[in-house]
Amino acid sequence: MSDFKIIGNPNPVVGVLEIFTVSDFFEKAQNSPFSEENSFSYNPVFWEVYVLELGKWRKTKENDKRGNKVSYTFLEKSLTRNGIRILARKGDKVARLDIKPLSAQPKIDHIELLDKNGSRIKGRLSYGQTVKARVFCLNMERRRVSVTMWEDDVKGAGHNKANEKNFIETLSGIVKFGKADIDFLLKPSFAKIAERGGHEKDKIHEFYVTAEYKDGKIASNNINVNALETPVAPYKGKTTPHQAVKNKTTDQKPKNDSQKPNVPTATKAVKGKINAVHITDINGNQIKGKFREKQIKVLINSTGLAGKEVCLKLYDDDLVSNDLLFTDNFTIKSDFHIVTVQLDTIPRSLGGSNWAEGNEQELFTEIEVLQTHDFIKSAVVDVDATVFKQDPVETINNVLKVDVAEDEKDEKENNCGEKYCIKKGDKSELIREINIRLAGFGGNVPTNEFTDRTEKMIKQFQRDYMKVPETGKVCGNVLVAIDDFSEKFDISNKFWEQIKCSCGTKNKKAISKLRGIEELNSCGGFGDHTGKGTYGKHDKTEAYHRYEYPGIHRSLLFGIKALQFYFSKQDTYKIDHVTSGYRCRFKNYSSTNHQGKAIDIQFSKGKWEIRGEQKKNLEPLRDIRDSIYIKYLGAQKEWPGDNVYSIEPIDLLYDKKGNLRYDHTFSWIHMDVREFDSIYLEDKYFSKSSSVLNGKSIIQTAKESGFDKTCTCLKGFAVNSTNKETRDLNKRVDPKTLKTSKKGIEFIKGWEGTTIVNGKHVPYNDSEYYCTIGYGHLIEKERCEKIVIPQKFKNGITESEAEVLFAQRLLEFEKSVQRDIKVKLFQYEFDALVSLVFNSGPEFLNIGGKNKKETKIKININNEDYSGGADEFSDVTNGGTSGLIKRRKAEINMFKNNVYDSKH
Numbered sequence: 001m002s003d004f005k006i007i008g009n010p011n012p013v014v015g016v017l018e019i020f021t022v023s024d025f026f027e028k029a030q031n032s033p034f035s036e037e038n039s040f041s042y043n044p045v046f047w048e049v050y051v052l053e054l055g056k057w058r059k060t061k062e063n064d065k066r067g068n069k070v071s072y073t074f075l076e077k078s079l080t081r082n083g084i085r086i087l088a089r090k091g092d093k094v095a096r097l098d099i100k101p102l103s104a105q106p107k108i109d110h111i112e113l114l115d116k117n118g119s120r121i122k123g124r125l126s127y128g129q130t131v132k133a134r135v136f137c138l139n140m141e142r143r144r145v146s147v148t149m150w151e152d153d154v155k156g157a158g159h160n161k162a163n164e165k166n167f168i169e170t171l172s173g174i175v176k177f178g179k180a181d182i183d184f185l186l187k188p189s190f191a192k193i194a195e196r197g198g199h200e201k202d203k204i205h206e207f208y209v210t211a212e213y214k215d216g217k218i219a220s221n222n223i224n225v226n227a228l229e230t231p232v233a234p235y236k237g238k239t240t241p242h243q244a245v246k247n248k249t250t251d252q253k254p255k256n257d258s259q260k261p262n263v264p265t266a267t268k269a270v271k272g273k274i275n276a277v278h279i280t281d282i283n284g285n286q287i288k289g290k291f292r293e294k295q296i297k298v299l300i301n302s303t304g305l306a307g308k309e310v311c312l313k314l315y316d317d318d319l320v321s322n323d324l325l326f327t328d329n330f331t332i333k334s335d336f337h338i339v340t341v342q343l344d345t346i347p348r349s350l351g352g353s354n355w356a357e358g359n360e361q362e363l364f365t366e367i368e369v370l371q372t373h374d375f376i377k378s379a380v381v382d383v384d385a386t387v388f389k390q391d392p393v394e395t396i397n398n399v400l401k402v403d404v405a406e407d408e409k410d411e412k413e414n415n416c417g418e419k420y421c422i423k424k425g426d427k428s429e430l431i432r433e434i435n436i437r438l439a440g441f442g443g444n445v446p447t448n449e450f451t452d453r454t455e456k457m458i459k460q461f462q463r464d465y466m467k468v469p470e471t472g473k474v475c476g477n478v479l480v481a482i483d484d485f486s487e488k489f490d491i492s493n494k495f496w497e498q499i500k501c502s503c504g505t506k507n508k509k510a511i512s513k514l515r516g517i518e519e520l521n522s523c524g525g526f527g528d529h530t531g532k533g534t535y536g537k538h539d540k541t542e543a544y545h546r547y548e549y550p551g552i553h554r555s556l557l558f559g560i561k562a563l564q565f566y567f568s569k570q571d572t573y574k575i576d577h578v579t580s581g582y583r584c585r586f587k588n589y590s591s592t593n594h595q596g597k598a599i600d601i602q603f604s605k606g607k608w609e610i611r612g613e614q615k616k617n618l619e620p621l622r623d624i625r626d627s628i629y630i631k632y633l634g635a636q637k638e639w640p641g642d643n644v645y646s647i648e649p650i651d652l653l654y655d656k657k658g659n660l661r662y663d664h665t666f667s668w669i670h671m672d673v674r675e676f677d678s679i680y681l682e683d684k685y686f687s688k689s690s691s692v693l694n695g696k697s698i699i700q701t702a703k704e705s706g707f708d709k710t711c712t713c714l715k716g717f718a719v720n721s722t723n724k725e726t727r728d729l730n731k732r733v734d735p736k737t738l739k740t741s742k743k744g745i746e747f748i749k750g751w752e753g754t755t756i757v758n759g760k761h762v763p764y765n766d767s768e769y770y771c772t773i774g775y776g777h778l779i780e781k782e783r784c785e786k787i788v789i790p791q792k793f794k795n796g797i798t799e800s801e802a803e804v805l806f807a808q809r810l811l812e813f814e815k816s817v818q819r820d821i822k823v824k825l826f827q828y829e830f831d832a833l834v835s836l837v838f839n840s841g842p843e844f845l846n847i848g849g850k851n852k853k854e855t856k857i858k859i860n861i862n863n864e865d866y867s868g869g870a871d872e873f874s875d876v877t878n879g880g881t882s883g884l885i886k887r888r889k890a891e892i893n894m895f896k897n898n899v900y901d902s903k904h
Contacts, residue, residue, distance in 0.1 A: 006088050006097040012074050014104045015138045015178075020047070021069045022088050022095060044068070045090045050883060052083030056903065057883055061756060074101040076139065076178040083488075087883060092841035092848060094878040104138040108145065108211050111135050111220035116183065124204065124224045127188045131223060133209045135173070135180045145211055146172040147182045151194040152206040152222055159210050159219040166193055168207070184209070191228045203227050272304025277367045277378045282340070287381040294344040294387050298365050298378070300337040305369065308332050312339055313366045314346075325363070343387045420709040421473040426450045430705045433698060434458075434474060436685075437482050439555040440562020441465070443634025445643045445680045446555055461485075464632070465565065476711045482698045487882055489561040489568075491690055499552060499581030499599065500525035512585035514546055514592070523584040526551045526688045527595055531585070536592065542674045542681065543639070548584055549596030551686035553673045556599060557693050559633055559645060563601075566632045573624055574604045579668045596686050598672035600665070611667050613652055613660055621650050625669055635671060642675050697880065732824035735817055740810050743900040744831030748838055749775070749806065750902025751887050760796030763789050774802035775809065810834065816842040822862050829866065832873075832895035839887065840876060848876065870895040 008020035022045055047070050049063035063072070078084060084099040115121050116130040125131065133147045149168035154160040168190055173180035186207075194205035205225045210217040278299045281287055287296075298312060314326040325346050330339070363383050368375035422431065432448040435457075439446075441464070442457040455472040462470045466481045491499075505521045512519075514536070522528040527548025536544035567575050579602050583594035594600075603610050603624060610617050625647055629635040635645035648670035653661040673681070687693040695701070702711050740748070761774040763784045771784040773793050780787050797805075817833045825833070836857075837844050849855040857876075860869035873892050877884040893899045 004088075004090065004093040005095045006086060008086075008097060010097055011100050011102050012072075013102050014074055014076050014079060015109070016104070017071050017073045019069060019071050020086060020088075020097070022090065045070075045088050048087045048089070050083075050085045050087065051081050052085075057083070057085065057886065059751070074099070076137075079103060079139075085883070087881075089839070092844045094839075094881055094884055096878075096881050096883070106140050106143070107138045108140070108218050109136040109138055111147070111209060111211055111218060113207075113209065113220045113223050118181070121223055124226050125186060126226050127186045127191060127228060129186050131184045131186060131207075133171075133182045133184060133211075133220060135175070135182070135211050137175045137178055137180065140175045140178075143175050144172050145175060145180050145182075146170055147180075147209050147211050149184055149190075149207055149209045151190070152208055159208075159217045168193060186225055188228060190225075194225075194227075272302060272306075272308065272369075273374065274305065274310075274367055274369065274376045275301040275303060277301070277365060277376055279363065279365055279378050279381050284338075290382045290384050292384045292387060294342065296341050296343060296363075296381075296383075298339040298341060298367075300332070300339070300367055302332060302335055302337065304335075305332045306334055308369060311368045313368070314341060315364055315366065316362065343383065344389050346388050420707075421471075421475040422450060422707070422710060423473045424450050424452065424455045428705060430698075430702055430707060433695075433701055434482065436554050437486060437558050437698065438562075440559040440565075440633050442632075443559075443644050444555075445676055446685055447680070460632075474710070476699075479698050479702055479711060485565065486558075486561065486694060486698075487880065489564045491557060491560065491693065493690075495560075495578060496690065498578035501527065501582040501584045501587065503584055503586040505586050510586050513588045513590055514585040521584070521586045523586060526582050527584040531595075536590070542597075542676075542678070544592060546585070546592055547595065549681070549686045550683050551688040551692070552582060552596055552599065553676075553681070554685050554687050554693055555676075555680075556597070556645075556671070556673050557687065559671070560599065560601075562633060563628065566628050572605060573620070573628075576602045576604050576609065578602075580670075593670075593672045593674050597674050597681075598670060600668045600670045602668045613666055615652055617667050618650055618652060621665065621667075621669060625650060629669065629671065633671075639675050643677060643680070644675060645671050645673060646675050647671050732826050732829075735821050735825045735830055738814075738818075738825065738827060738830045740807070740814060740834050741827055741831055744828075744834060745803065745807060745810070747831065747890075747894065747900045747902045748810075748835050749803075751835070751839070751890075756799070757796075760798065761802045762796040763793055773797060773805075775806040777802075777805040777808075810838070812842050813838045816845070820845040820858055823864055826898070828898040828900070829870075829895050831900075832870070832891045835887075835891050835894070836873060836876065839884075844876075867896065 003023055005023045006020055007023055009018050012018040044066050045068055047063075047065040047067075049060045049072070050057040051060060052058075072086070074084075078099075078101045084101070086097045086099060088095045088097075112134045113121065114132045114134055116132055118132055118134070121131075133149075135145050135147060137143075137145065148170040150159070150163045151166035151168060152160075152163055153166060154162045169184070171182045171184065173182040190207075191205065194207075203226070205227055206222045207225060208222045209220045212218070278301075279287060280297045280299055281291065281293060282295045282297060284297060284299065298314075300310075309329060309331050311327065311329050316325055326341060328339070362380045364380045365378045366375055422428075422434075427449050429448055431450050431454065432446050435444045435448075435454055436446045438444070438457050438461050441460040442453070444451075444453045444457050458474060458478065459470040459472045461481070462468050462472075462478070465485055466477070468477070501523050503521065503523050506523055508521055509518050510521050511517065514531070527550070529550055530548055531546035534546045535541070536546060564575065567573065579600040580594055581599050582596060583589050583591075585595075587594075603620070605620050610620055625635075625637075629645070629647055630637070633645055635647050637647055638649055639646045649664045650666070650669070651664040652666040653664050655661055696704075699711055702708075763771055763773045763779060765771060765783050765785075769783050770781045771779040771787055771789070773779055774797060779790065779793055813834050816837050817830060821833065833845075840848060845855050845858040847853070849858075856872040857869045860866075860872060870892050873888045873895070874885075876888055890901050893901065
């Protein structure tokens with residue numbers, strides 16, 4: 001097993017540069033020293049960054065890097081992401097690291113004075129021009145910052161109190177994506193303040209700005225402004241600033257208002273405001289229940305905003321994340337403005353699907369006044385997802401369609417009509433595993449029977465996680481979703497470390513309260529298997545069982561996964577850490593619940609950490625218990641019933657001597673499985689690591705248990721029709737006659753990615769400091785700054801040109817497929833294999849199998865077991881990496897069904 005992994009900080013602080021490397025970047029291929037002629041013996045590391053959007057991982061092309069060591073700085077926007085993942089690829093090895101950026105302390109980092117276009121100021125300015133103060137902030141998104149302009153009369157940088165007599169004006173702006181822009185118009189009246197504070201004969205006035213947030217005033221750079229004696233443009237809002245005119249002195253007054261100087265509109269304060277915004281039906285009526293029409297109206301009630309530009313944004317409030325569906329800028333025409341939105345023009349991939357977003361969408365709108373950045377939100381309304389524009393599906397070529405019945409048969413095979421679904425009354429070991437992995441969705445024991453509780457649990461999982469109609473039955477879509485849930489909400493390494501026993505006498509002799517004898521402490525983090533069948537009291541109940549179970553109960557741990565999921569759907573509370581997980585007998589507690597059957601967790605509410613012996617902790621803890629643990633996990637208060645999760649009572653109590661009682665929780669929540677029957681507390685239900693906890697994927701377990709047809713039944717999914725006729729009419733050919741098709745190239749590019757700036761590929765230095773362009777095309781083995789860029793690359797290249805260069809890289813991978821596959825292939829089968837080896841390495845089919853031998857992919861296909869060979873793609877996931885699982889599924893779909901889909 002490869003130990004290839006990413007080394008770096010998984011919790012970077014926003015704004016701080018972090019270095020990432022891999023565990024074996026000095027590794028070279030054995031007996032194959034690096035050389036130009038044998039370059040495959042050394043593979044550079046390729047880095048990619050993915051973000052989770054709409055339930056899918058999207059590759060960010062701008063973050064692609066190459067090299068053994070790279071750096072990334074995560075910005076404030078990263079805090080709003082549902083998920084961030086770094087992937088490192090080296091040959092056929094793939095490593096991943098999930099990133100959870102941490103907020104920096106609210107801070108103004110620095111300020112720059114720029115011209116009105118946001119560019120650096122060169123030379124002097126004149127009165128009548130606009131200066132942009134750009135305030136760079138950390139962890140201050142959507143906050144208002146105030147900026148004050150001063151005239152500088154003191155030597156040295158920064159703000160000096162002596163300048164405070166030269167106050168100019170204070171303006172404010174809203175922080176967006178880590179910065180706020182505030183425009184200052186250099187009014188001629190500022191000159192009088194400058195002359196008052198300085199010397200009347202000064203030809204240059206110096207100005208700077210300051211911003212203040214907790215840490216005192218932070219000053220910008222200075223700008224130089226020509227004094228009024230210097231020829232300047234007339235004071236008009238839209239005058240060209242460099243137009244020189246003579247100053248004129250006159251006592252004449254304007255004859256009428258039209259002769260008065262124009263006051264720039266930027267200086268007029270916007271006094272209006274948005275009072276309310278509502279979503280209604282097309283007739284203006286309030287929406288009640290689920291809305292099923294194709295149009296909605298957005299009613300905007302405002303005061304004093306006529307003629308002002310606003311931005312309307314329509315969101316799907318998915319609780320986990322708010323997805324932007326629609327945006328439009330327009331001018332308010334009156335105090336009561338109406339906008340009509342056609343929902344059937346919004347793609348369903350944004351507006352929801354049976355799998356990712358659900359049949360019911362929760363919509364709200366946000367209106368922002370662009371000049372002031374003030375905004376207001378509407379209430380949420382429920383809209384049927386079917387009213388959105390349906391995503392296009394690949395249609396069948398009617399000319400080639402010869403057997404409608406056969407097509408319908410193919411479609412039915414993907415939707416068995418629940419014929420192969422697992423349902424109430426069935427028994428199998430697969431059902432036992434389902435009961436364990438979904439234990440947190442209503443609570444259940446690890447039985448092999450599909451009981452009423454199992455059915456109820458499946459329905460809750462379909463409703464809350466999958467967002468599909470509740471059937472209470474298990475088909476392929478449920479199995480796929482279980483694997484998806486288990487991976488996304490897995491127990492982190494940090495969590496595992498907190499769960500382990502923290503006794504301080506490991507590997508030493510000590511005396512425990514539970515046994516009262518001196519013995520060697522061989523805890524190892526999860527006890528040492530002693531005490532089976534011994535009890536602390538005469539009644540032999542599980543509450544007093546002294547047995548140190550071999551790990552934590554799997555049903556309890558999968559309950560923690562569900563807990564993490566449900567906490568992700570709200571933003572009131574946050575899981576902080578495990579207070580107590582496993583406690584061996586050497587922790588010297590008289591209670592035995594924590595010997596594998598209980599976990600204590602502490603929480604935060606906003607910035608308040610719920611800690612210590614305080615009465616005010618009890619209300620939020622009881623709220624968490626009732627609204628999440630009991631409502632969703634099916635837990636019970638204390639221990640009245642059997643075979644359910646139990647929660648220790650919450651209260652702050654003291655004994656008669658005034659000592660704090662710990663049989664009630666006052667800053668944490670305790671959940672255990674001690675009321676499970678003994679048959680559900682066997683050693684096989686306990687685990688010490690993620691690998692034991694997760695085991696095989698549920699899909700793989702199902703296939704090995706003979707549920708192949710169940711796995712392929714994807715009821716609730718939009719299944720693309722398979723063009724069987726095209727497959728029949730286009731016979732397989734010798735792979736040596738094939739090249740990667742255009743669709744195959746686009747498919748691979750969709751997964752591999754590239755760096756594009758302003759629509760063009762431009763020269764850049766790769767991680768080896770070699771001048772490169774496009775999809776890794778080498779220009780010269782030297783820095784770009786040290787060479788003369790060839791004319792054809794100097795101004796960048798188009799996407800088409802980059803595709804040509806990219807296609808040249810395919811040759812090695814095409815040749816590897818042609819070399820290793822000895823039987824005939826369809827074009828799409830060839831493309832799928834090229835994509836596989838492009839990602840896994842040109843030698844993969846020969847050395848990617850067990851003991852570095854041939855893969856089953858190669859063996860099966862060469863034995864003309866095409867379908868079996870394609871199925872083996874699913875094992876090439878580097879231990880279950882999410883991105884690779886999705887890519888392999890797409891490649892299998894291509895190989896089997898001629899479907900090219902690189903969306904992810």
